[in-house]
Amino acid sequence: MNASIHDVAKRAGVSIATVSRVVNNSAGVKESKVAAVKEALEYYDYQPSQFGRGLVTGTSKMIGVYSPLAGGSMFESGYMLECLRGIDNIIRESSYSLLLMNESVSYEKSEKAKPKFIEYVNQKKIDGLIVLTIPSDGRLEGALSAIIEDDFPVGYIGKRFGEKGMNVYASYEEYMMDGIRRLYEKGHREIAFLPMKSRSATNQKIKSKAEIKYSGLKVNITDTTSDIDIEFLRDILEYMMEEELVTAMIVEDLRLLAKVQSILSTMGKQIGNDISVICVEHVKNEGAKMLPKIDCYYVPALQLGETIATELLDNLTGKKTKEISKRFMPEYIERGSVKEIE
């Protein structure tokens, strides 16, 4: 059982107010008393209860990280995980802690139901909120706007909506279009595009835009998931390589690419020589750890996380206003996996 402020006060021969002052670094206490209190603090290994303190201050020193897991948890996506690492890197060094909110909401019933974070905000369990990803169907925006309007500190990763709040993002559509442009300019006309299923609406849009913009281009989309069936994947690749005569591909995930590579090798095809590849890396230099090295867009997920966490923290400690929106343009890293076609 942990000692209370009264025990400490008694042992130090002072009042609880003085103990409180010492604990909170409030100046204006005579040195001799400070020493006595410190001794007692040490003696009891005293830690102020969050409840008593919270009741008075109204804060919990806790930051919620919310992920609306549509289909897969935040622990499945390499991207979210990197964001989370970034957030953790920053928060860990602060006086705040991370409260995980991994919500398993099915798309159907989410219509009216309130997202979990609302409850936490009301209970004052969290002082601030980070949303790892804004679902594209907009189902979170209502609830989020409500608490943001209420001046609750919120940071999110994703495109900005509304006026207030903090957000950071990397524009997926933009760098995917850029990847297509690169391949087109190197002479590729039949491109395979293997994105993750979760964004399929956006992907269709990318395809149409690209095919209109670049004459003679054909983009073959296949939605993938992190646990795609390998036989299925092989069938698709065979079809694409042999029927569609695809000469290049854009893959959204390096782990998927590893599978693609092993399939291609059974078909006697080599990345770089027989087919050009552009991928996306969320961890710096990941694409250089493949053989051959892979051209990648580096989406600095770690930085996204660190940035939004820093902003939120600054906001919480009153250092900055809460009207911030930052966009990161992923850098293209050339490593020789894209060849020119005559």
Added chain:
Amino acid sequence: MNASIHDVAKRAGVSIATVSRVVNNSAGVKESKVAAVKEALEYYDYQPSQFGRGLVTGTSKMIGVYSPLAGGSMFESGYMLECLRGIDNIIRESSYSLLLMNESVSYEKSEKAKPKFIEYVNQKKIDGLIVLTIPSDGRLEGALSAIIEDDFPVGYIGKRFGEKGMNVYASYEEYMMDGIRRLYEKGHREIAFLPMKSRSATNQKIKSKAEIKYSGLKVNITDTTSDIDIEFLRDILEYMMEEELVTAMIVEDLRLLAKVQSILSTMGKQIGNDISVICVEHVKNEGAKMLPKIDCYYVPALQLGETIATELLDNLTGKKTKEISKRFMPEYIERGSVKEIE
């Protein structure tokens, strides 16, 4: 601003005691009043503040997940991540929440310093603790024993120490030895062993034990890390294949194996035909998603997490005692990546 119990009481025309009763499902309240209170509850979207409640009950409804990150965070190891997912699966469906404690302690200064969770326990920020991995140097055991002795609910993943507390684990040494036995019995005498560096003492032990037990056997250990340099890895593989004439390998991680595979393919070697492979999978069926499919020990990390979380929860809700130790023996899954040698 969230309403307090007083607001609700006023609106419902009852005392705060009655509101409290309704909120906590305490029976013995007249139906008409229950209805009135419920209406008011709804009206204000009332949620009891954790502070007031916690002050009285002494509980936070929070479970801490602690990971002493020696070199890598819990977000880097596939194994820990799976454990975390398992924990989350269970906790998410309960009334508890997860508080993440990812401690960045360097080995050196950890001598006397108290691990972070102590503070959280004293502050009553957590009602229970799960330790994701017990470091092999024993630096956590003292602090852990202390709170366990104090009857604080603790569950950990790792071999049991002390009398009290709950733990679950899969015996690494045991299944690694078993893998070596399998290869030996299929005629392999030169085996490459590519474990993760973090356990290098244990790995040396495995090597010596195996070489003593199985005459004529040679185990070539190379410690690896998740971000191993691919050129370095190629050099090692070349040496092992060409100088040591290795015919089989045990790899601790499927992602590493993917790299190994791509290197081998540049050497014209194929897994299964030219070299036998046994790997470890933490996600069920992961090894079947490689091409060729890989023989694996399935270490049910998800289950480890789910099990320890369930135990802790049962303990917290008073369903069970806290003297539990469960060992999981990883299952060997044959998929044809190991060939017999005459």
Added chain:
DNA sequence: CTGTTAGCGCCTTCAG
């Protein structure tokens, strides 16, 4: 510089 005191929001006896 320091002690006294009034709550913060809630649950839980204890009377009625």
Added chain:
DNA sequence: CTGAAGGCGCTAACAG
């Protein structure tokens, strides 16, 4: 069945 009242541990205002 219900309300009044005490107290959980702490901070902050106030009075000395």
